[in-house]
Amino acid sequence: MSGLFDDAARRLRSNPGALCAMFIILSMVALTLIGPWFNPNGGEALDWSHVASQPALQSAHWFGTDRLGRDLFARTLQGTRVSLAVGLVASAVSLLVGIGYGGVAGYVGGRTDHVMMRIIEILSGLPLIFFVIFLTVIFGRNEYLLFLSIGAVGWLTMARIVRGQTLSIRQREFIEAAVASGAGTARIIAKHVIPNVIGPVIVYATLTVPQIIMFESFLSFLGLGIQEPRASLGTLIAEGAGEMEAAPWILLVPGGFLAVLLLCLNIFGDGLRDALDVKER
Amino acid sequence: MNAVISVSNPLLRITDLRVDFGSHTALRDVSFDLFAGETLGLVGESGSGKSTLARAILRLVRSSHGSVVWRGRDLLSCDSRELRALRRDLQIVFQDPLASLNPRMTVGEAIAEPLCIFEGALNARERTGRVAAMLERVGLTAHMISRFPHEFSGGQCQRIGIARAMILSPKLLVCDEPVSSLDVSIQGQIVNLLLDLQRDVGTAMIFISHNLAVVRHLSHRILVMYAGRLVEIAPRDALFAAPIHPYSRALLAAVPSPTPVSRTVQASAAPVEASSSQPVTTGCAFRGRCAYAVAVCAITIPPLEEMTPGHWAACHRGRELPASGLGTFRGC
Numbered sequence: 155m156s157g158l159f160d161d162a163a164r165r166l167r168s169n170p171g172a173l174c175a176m177f178i179i180l181s182m183v184a185l186t187l188i189g190p191w192f193n194p195n196g197g198e199a200l201d202w203s204h205v206a207s208q209p210a211l212q213s214a215h216w217f218g219t220d221r222l223g224r225d226l227f228a229r230t231l232q233g234t235r236v237s238l239a240v241g242l243v244a245s246a247v248s249l250l251v252g253i254g255y256g257g258v259a260g261y262v263g264g265r266t267d268h269v270m271m272r273i274i275e276i277l278s279g280l281p282l283i284f285f286v287i288f289l290t291v292i293f294g295r296n297e298y299l300l301f302l303s304i305g306a307v308g309w310l311t312m313a314r315i316v317r318g319q320t321l322s323i324r325q326r327e328f329i330e331a332a333v334a335s336g337a338g339t340a341r342i343i344a345k346h347v348i349p350n351v352i353g354p355v356i357v358y359a360t361l362t363v364p365q366i367i368m369f370e371s372f373l374s375f376l377g378l379g380i381q382e383p384r385a386s387l388g389t390l391i392a393e394g395a396g397e398m399e400a401a402p403w404i405l406l407v408p409g410g411f412l413a414v415l416l417l418c419l420n421i422f423g424d425g426l427r428d429a430l431d432v433k434e435r
Numbered sequence: 436m437n438a439v440i441s442v443s444n445p446l447l448r449i450t451d452l453r454v455d456f457g458s459h460t461a462l463r464d465v466s467f468d469l470f471a472g473e474t475l476g477l478v479g480e481s482g483s484g485k486s487t488l489a490r491a492i493l494r495l496v497r498s499s500h501g502s503v504v505w506r507g508r509d510l511l512s513c514d515s516r517e518l519r520a521l522r523r524d525l526q527i528v529f530q531d532p533l534a535s536l537n538p539r540m541t542v543g544e545a546i547a548e549p550l551c552i553f554e555g556a557l558n559a560r561e562r563t564g565r566v567a568a569m570l571e572r573v574g575l576t577a578h579m580i581s582r583f584p585h586e587f588s589g590g591q592c593q594r595i596g597i598a599r600a601m602i603l604s605p606k607l608l609v610c611d612e613p614v615s616s617l618d619v620s621i622q623g624q625i626v627n628l629l630l631d632l633q634r635d636v637g638t639a640m641i642f643i644s645h646n647l648a649v650v651r652h653l654s655h656r657i658l659v660m661y662a663g664r665l666v667e668i669a670p671r672d673a674l675f676a677a678p679i680h681p682y683s684r685a686l687l688a689a690v691p692s693p694t695p696v697s698r699t700v701q702a703s704a705a706p707v708e709a710s711s712s713q714p715v716t717t718g719c720a721f722r723g724r725c726a727y728a729v730a731v732c733a734i735t736i737p738p739l740e741e742m743t744p745g746h747w748a749a750c751h752r753g754r755e756l757p758a759s760g761l762g763t764f765r766g767c
Contacts, residue, residue: 327534334493335599336522336552349539
């Protein structure tokens with residue numbers, strides 16, 4: 155495994171596009187974490203003398219303000235932080251659950267696989283919105299619950315992908331060689347199956363992050379996700395869309411952040427796939 | 436070839452082994468013994484069940500009937516924990532060397548895997564030392580330890596596969612056509628490597644091949660398979676001198692010889708249009724291709740009988756067929 159990742163890291167370093175994307179993602183993360191200390195404005199303070207004012211570096215509001223006079227820079231940073239957190243946590247949840255579940259279903263096969271896949275079908279038959287409303291009603295509104303419920307649904311597709319990959323890996327002769335060597339099921343899944351399915355899975359995971367960010371925006375828009383005065387990129391964009399003609403920057407600033415973030419995640423995911431793809435022949 | 440073979444107590448006794456894949460029976464009524472230090476050659480055409488037999492012995496495919504008794508324990512009936520422990524002494528070398536290595540594992544990790552499973556007490560340094568020594572032993576160099584399988588040639592990959600199989604000095608090594616995917620020039624090296632290791636370790640070997648020259652070079656006894664059954668079991672020299680079963684005769688006659696053989700012998704080899712994979716429900720599976728087939732061949736399945744001491748064959752006419760000159764005798 156260590157050999158695998160050293161090798162992947164070496165290949166990733168020789169891919170300028172992916173490195174660049176990674177750098178941008180990391181600087182955005184850093185900005186959302188340390189940015190608020192350099193900005194005199196809080197995200198919730200209302201500045202009545204600057205309502206819906208344009209972006210200007212010489213004023214106190216670098217990215218302008220929204221129609222309630224809140225500083226857009228502070229709100230965008232906060233929104234990016236929330237969106238990234240939702241995306242990463244939910245993807246991580248779906249990655250862990252999906253790999254474990256799909257790996258076991260695909261490798262063990264037979265009746266176990268049958269039952270596990272039927273469970274997935276039943277779960278994916280439930281409308282997600284109902285599921286989220288249901289959780290919200292039971293547990294009250296809670297950001298962590300939102301992370302959890304999106305992740306809990308996101309793993310279904312991940313598990314299907316991992317299972318499909320595992321089924322094809324399982325036929326390969328090196329799995330038989332491992333069985334003949336005396337390796338147990340847990341060892342085979344951990345050492346032989348997962349390293350060989352991880353490439354496509356990681357790529358899918360990096361593409362899940364943007365999907366989840368979008369989904370969170372959608373939930374927030376419906377009033378099920380992040381609520382005022384808290385912000386996510388999705389709620390900011392929804393808000394900006396209403397003022398698009400009079401004050402386009404309210405849409406463009408969070409929209410630009412989201413676009414750059416999604417683009418970089420996609421490029422980075424692509425680079426990661428290339429780096430993890432060991433040539434077999 | 437001069438290894439001492441104990442004939443009193445078989446290392447491995449296979450009785451009435453049968454393997455079904457769905458409605459297709461790949462292997463039936465297979466019984467034989469293997470003694471410590473012995474090399475059994477297993478020959479037969481594609482689809483005759485050679486690889487299935489190898490996998491059934493190691494319980495890599497499910498057998499539907501019979502027993503595989505390894506030093507007194509039936510591998511087919513023991514539970515998975517016990518089976519895993521027994522695998523320490525039962526190793527296999529595969530036909531496709533590259534496919535049998537995990538592309539994501541370095542060569543060192545692949546060879547170390549049996550050590551990790553069975554000798555957990557070793558620390559990382561001792562393990563690396565053992566792996567490096569094994570790499571040298573199979574003719575590679577220790578600095579290759581952190582490379583990946585795709586960086587090696589087929590012959591080198593097969594050396595790695597052999598290193599993985601032999602690092603725990605198993606008591607039985609099953610070689611499933613280990614040289615058939617390699618260049619002829621490499622085949623000899625790999626065969627000699629296997630012989631060297633066998634001499635050092637005293638491993639018993641089941642060597643599967645459709646290359647009769649290789650089998651002749653390695654084996655003490657030879658098993659001939661046809662359509663999922665053993666049709667002949669004989670000491671090497673007895674088989675090559677006087678094959679009994681018509682299929683064995685055809686097989687031997689098909690071997691290109693350095694000295695010109697009479698054309699009539701070549702011509703009498705079984706017609707190739709009939710396939711051994713066609714389902715034969717009654718009688719001898721080979722009768723459609725057999726020049727000596729008689730009425731009884733279509734009715735009853737010939738049992739494996741001891742024709743001369745130590746030489747078994749499954750043919751109704753095994754005793755009456757002439758020992759040689761198979762080209763002139765056309766049967767009834």
